[in-house]
Amino acid sequence: MKESLKNITPFENKIWLASPTMHGDEQKWVDDAIATNWVSTVGANINEVERLTAEKTGREYAVALSSGTAALHLAVKLCAEELYGKPAAGHGALEGKKVFCSDMTFDATVNPVAYEGGEAVYIDTEYDTWNMDPEALEKAFEIYPDVKLIVLAHLYGTPAKMDEIKAVAKKHGALIVEDAAESFGASYKDVQTGCFGDVSVISFNGNKIITGSSGGMLITDSKAHADKARKWSTQSREAAQWYQHEEIGYNYRMSNIVAGVVRGQMPYLEEHIAQKKAIWERYEKGLSGLPVKMNPWDRENSSPNFWLSCMIIDESALAPMVRGEQDYLYSSEPGKSSPHEILDAIASINAEGRPIWKPMHMQPIYRMNAFITKQGSGRGQSNAYIAGSVTDAGADIFRRGLCLPSDNKMTPEQQDRIIDIIHRCFK
Numbered sequence: 001m002k003e004s005l006k007n008i009t010p011f012e013n014k015i016w017l018a019s020p021t022m023h024g025d026e027q028k029w030v031d032d033a034i035a036t037n038w039v040s041t042v043g044a045n046i047n048e049v050e051r052l053t054a055e056k057t058g059r060e061y062a063v064a065l066s067s068g069t070a071a072l073h074l075a076v077k078l079c080a081e082e083l084y085g086k087p088a089a090g091h092g093a094l095e096g097k098k099v100f101c102s103d104m105t106f107d108a109t110v111n112p113v114a115y116e117g118g119e120a121v122y123i124d125t126e127y128d129t130w131n132m133d134p135e136a137l138e139k140a141f142e143i144y145p146d147v148k149l150i151v152l153a154h155l156y157g158t159p160a161k162m163d164e165i166k167a168v169a170k171k172h173g174a175l176i177v178e179d180a181a182e183s184f185g186a187s188y189k190d191v192q193t194g195c196f197g198d199v200s201v202i203s204f205n206g207n208k209i210i211t212g213s214s215g216g217m218l219i220t221d222s223k224a225h226a227d228k229a230r231k232w233s234t235q236s237r238e239a240a241q242w243y244q245h246e247e248i249g250y251n252y253r254m255s256n257i258v259a260g261v262v263r264g265q266m267p268y269l270e271e272h273i274a275q276k277k278a279i280w281e282r283y284e285k286g287l288s289g290l291p292v293k294m295n296p297w298d299r300e301n302s303s304p305n306f307w308l309s310c311m312i313i314d315e316s317a318l319a320p321m322v323r324g325e326q327d328y329l330y331s332s333e334p335g336k337s338s339p340h341e342i343l344d345a346i347a348s349i350n351a352e353g354r355p356i357w358k359p360m361h362m363q364p365i366y367r368m369n370a371f372i373t374k375q376g377s378g379r380g381q382s383n384a385y386i387a388g389s390v391t392d393a394g395a396d397i398f399r400r401g402l403c404l405p406s407d408n409k410m411t412p413e414q415q416d417r418i419i420d421i422i423h424r425c426f427k
């Protein structure tokens with residue numbers, strides 16, 4: 001361990017990566033649900049959070065669901081049935097079909113493709129916003145011209161290059177499922193994320209910009225899609241007196257208790273974004289003398305929600321580090337550092353950072369799936385950086401980047417101590 005990292009007093013209370021921030025109104029709406037006995041998957045809180053979500057994003061319909069993942073599943077299924085028709089078995093709507101997916105994201109973005117029997121083809125990441133690379137997407141259509149569905153995420157609350165991606169999708173007649181799970185409240189050219197997909201998704205998981213403890217929202221401008229999502233999420237009951245089923249159903253509806261928490265959080269979305277933005281800016285300023293950069297965004301065209309602050313180490317200042325499937329090893333060098341040295345240093349003062357999302361094409365579960373970069377197939381190139389030539393942006397950002405403690409309850413003084421620890425890593 002570096003001398004500069006020894007004997008530092010840890011925080012008494014842990015500084016989290018991103019934890020829930022309650023304001024009091026949440027309790028009121030939860031109490032209201034209980035007092036009125038609406039303790040179910042129907043009730044006023046659900047209706048209200050649907051209305052507020054549609055209003056905030058500017059979309060016609062919002063359907064409250066049990067999680068962002070459930071919303072993604074139904075979003076993928078809606079688009080798949082629109083493209084390929086209803087599967088005879090009731091499930092497997094993407095059987096035998098390829099789908100272009102964001103590569104550097106949480107696996108919840110892409111697992112629903114597999115739930116429906118589809119095969120994700122991973123699209124490499126660009127360096128300007130750390131999202132799906134439109135050039136790699138165009139390349140993928142050259143290689144797989146029959147693909148008709150794109151699943152795209154806005155990473156860490158930073159909008160993707162939507163004009164370029166929409167243009168590629170339009171050219172090839174593809175639908176978009178937009179995973180705005182992390183980016184609620186972020187906008188691109190003054191349009192809220194959540195408006196760029198044929199069907200889009202928001203998450204209210206515990207660590208997101210606002211939360212219900214869990215929960216998600218499917219948003220769309222199509223009444224048919226919204227009606228279908230409501231039906232599927234409540235076990236696909238037909239309009240008979242008895243339980244009549246003509247389609248496969250799911251138990252995916254949001255609880256009215258969870259919706260009470262979301263309802264209480266809604267008025268604080270902008271406040272949380274302002275706090276997260278201030279944290280991002282304080283890191284940018286505090287780290288400015290170091291050979292690192294903050295996670296990038298399009299300052300002209302977009303307003304991220306700054307859900308997580310991240311940084312990436314310049315190649316020239318990267319100390320040796322290797323990762324196995326579950327463990328890691330690094331060596332300390334003067335003037336240099338590595339993501340795990342910094343994460344260990346942050347952990348040593350009782351704060352929480354995290355590696356960048358490990359790209360899907362590097363995940364054992366998806367090792368057989370195709371991966372497309374600007375140059376074509378990215379398979380066999382993921383380790384190219386070992387030889388010093390980086391052809392795969394996702395692997396490169398994963399290798400050099402990390403997420404910093406981004407909790408909106410962190411004080412400027414606490415953040416300064418985290419910034420100081422990062423400086424010490426480069427001593």
Ligand SMILES: *Cc1c(COP(=O)(O)O)cnc(C)c1O
Nearest residue numbers: 067068069106108109181203205
């Ligand atoms: C959190 C998250 C999800 C899943 O949302 P849940 O509500 O946790 O199911 C999906 N995609 C991304 C990018 C996420 O960060």
